Amino acid sequence: MNGDISEIAKIADELTGLAGENGGINRPMLAALATRGLLGRLFRRGQDGYLPVSATELCVLREGLARRCTEAETALALQGLGAYPILSAGRPEVANEWIPRVAAGEAAAGFALTEPDAGSDVASLTLSAEPDGTGFRLTGEKVYISNAPDAEVYSVFARTTPGAGARGISAFCVPGDSPGLSGERLHLLAPHPIGRLRFDGVFVAGSHLLGEPDRGMAVAMGTLNLFRPSVGAFAVGMGQAALDLAVDHVSRRKAFGKPLREFQAVSHQLADVATRLRAARLLVHDAAAAYDAGSADVAATAAMAKLFATETAQVAVDVAVQVHGARALERGHPLEHLYRDVRAPRIYEGASEIQREIISRALFRK
Numbered sequence: 001m002n003g004d005i006s007e008i009a010k011i012a013d014e015l016t017g018l019a020g021e022n023g024g025i026n027r028p029m030l031a032a033l034a035t036r037g038l039l040g041r042l043f044r045r046g047q048d049g050y051l052p053v054s055a056t057e058l059c060v061l062r063e064g065l066a067r068r069c070t071e072a073e074t075a076l077a078l079q080g081l082g083a084y085p086i087l088s089a090g091r092p093e094v095a096n097e098w099i100p101r102v103a104a105g106e107a108a109a110g111f112a113l114t115e116p117d118a119g120s121d122v123a124s125l126t127l128s129a130e131p132d133g134t135g136f137r138l139t140g141e142k143v144y145i146s147n148a149p150d151a152e153v154y155s156v157f158a159r160t161t162p163g164a165g166a167r168g169i170s171a172f173c174v175p176g177d178s179p180g181l182s183g184e185r186l187h188l189l190a191p192h193p194i195g196r197l198r199f200d201g202v203f204v205a206g207s208h209l210l211g212e213p214d215r216g217m218a219v220a221m222g223t224l225n226l227f228r229p230s231v232g233a234f235a236v237g238m239g240q241a242a243l244d245l246a247v248d249h250v251s252r253r254k255a256f257g258k259p260l261r262e263f264q265a266v267s268h269q270l271a272d273v274a275t276r277l278r279a280a281r282l283l284v285h286d287a288a289a290a291y292d293a294g295s296a297d298v299a300a301t302a303a304m305a306k307l308f309a310t311e312t313a314q315v316a317v318d319v320a321v322q323v324h325g326a327r328a329l330e331r332g333h334p335l336e337h338l339y340r341d342v343r344a345p346r347i348y349e350g351a352s353e354i355q356r357e358i359i360s361r362a363l364f365r366k
Contacts, residue, residue: 008064011036015065015072023185025108025150025193029075034105038065042080043087043103050087050099053080055226055288059233063281066237067244070341073234074192078146081227081349082109085155086173089211089219094173098153107152112142112174112197113220119144120354122157123166123217127199129158135206136160136172138199144348148195149183152176155223156204157216164214171216173208190340221299224349228302229287231345232309236284238342239277239309239316245334246270246320266323273316280309300362307355310345317342 014036018028033039041061044051058080065073083102086095086109101107118125127140138158145154154174161168174181180200188194211219247270250260260266287305291298317338321328328335346352 004060005064005067008038008061009067011038012065012068012072016069018071023187023191023193025147026071026075027105027108029072030079030105030108032105033072033076033079034103038076039079039103039105042076043083043099049092050095052084052088052226055229055291056285058226058230059284059288062230063233063237063240063284066234067241070234070238070337073237077227077230077234078111078193079105079109081111081223082146082151082153082155084223084226085111085171085210085219086153088222089171090173091207094208098173101152108147108150108193110145110147110151110154110176110197111223112145112148112154112156114142114144116141116143120351122220123169125157125159125169127156127158128162129160129170129172129204132203135208136170136204138172138174138202138204140199142197142199144186144194145183145197147193148197149185150176150193150195154197155210155219156199157220160216161214166217168214169216169220170213171210171219172204173210174202174204178202178204188344190344192344225298225302226291228306228349229284229291231349232280232284232287232305235306235309235313235342235345236277236281238338239273239280239313242313242317242320242335242338242342243270243273243277246273246323249324260323269319269323273312273319276312277316280305280312283308297362300359303350303355303358303362306345306350307352307359311352313342314346 015032018032042053062073062077079102083099087099102109113122115125115127129136129138153176156172156174157169159168160170180202183195183197185195250266253260283305287301290301321335321339324335330336
């Protein structure tokens with residue numbers, strides 16, 4: 001498995017420099033991920049349609065890319081996150097319309113769940129989906145949406161039954177050029193393609209319902225449970241990249257007549273980081289294996305993996321910056337880039353506090 005990660009890291013080296021518009025979708029990167037076969041590993045076609053990727057495969061892909069090119073990792077992950085509700089719950093004709101284009105890097109996909117007043121408390125979302133003839137009219141707003149507002153297609157979660165909490169949410173496949181759909185990009189700490197969407201009576205055909213009416217939360221959680229261990233893998237990849245940079249630096253850099261690595265205050269910090277990263281990687285792959293085996297405990301194991309790996313990566317990058325000193329703060333330094341990128345995973349797809357809640361509920365349920 002580590003060999004596979006190293007091979008993907010080599011591909012990621014080749015992708016470095018394929019820059020897109022700042023804060024927008026990196027179209028050249030999507031095309032490169034497709035031509036090098038990485039998107040094809042996310043979207044595999046079987047005899048009866050597309051096959052879901054294994055969580056373990058997803059972790060290998062994301063860690064390998066994150067070690068060398070976080071922009072490539074993010075581009076691949078957002079394609080998967082946005083398209084998997086369509087792949088897993090869409091009607092065959094809808095999946096066949098969109099998944100080949102997403103897999104080819106020709107269409108960008110977005111996952112539209114979060115709202116201005118519904119972040120961690122997803123069940124309180126208010127984007128309404130009212131019946132209208134053969135379909136629905138969507139009205140409301142989404143925020144912090146992947147690839148918005150430039151994606152060609154979105155997996156959108158909207159309320160079909162008012163007052164029903166999580167049991168009144170449905171999922172829809174919404175083309176990005178639908179009349180009444182608009183939005184703008186958001187400029188965050190790391191320049192990821194994230195934006196806001198506004199739905200002004202956007203019509204969605206009934207055939208574009210993903211799964212059953214009022215069962216959209218199951219579609220969302222199915223996707224999130226698949227991707228949460230791999231968020232941990234993304235974090236481990238960044239943490240490993242930071243550790244590698246730190247080890248190289250303290251081996252070459254001298255102070256007071258000897259290499260920094262000979263100062264116990266430095267070397268022991270790196271020893272702690274290496275230990276935590278190894279533990280995080282094991283947790284990530286344990287959670288992925290649990291998902292692939294159909295374990296009933298997958299939500300808690302995925303939460304543990306995401307929680308520990310993302311928090312560990314933050315520590316790893318911070319320590320690496322500290323042992324480098326001021327040069328790591330210069331714009332363009334690899335650690336300056338990692339320092340901005342490593343912060344977001346502790347929030348998205350369920351903040352660390354939400355992961356702790358999932359874990360604690362599982363403990364008391366037993």
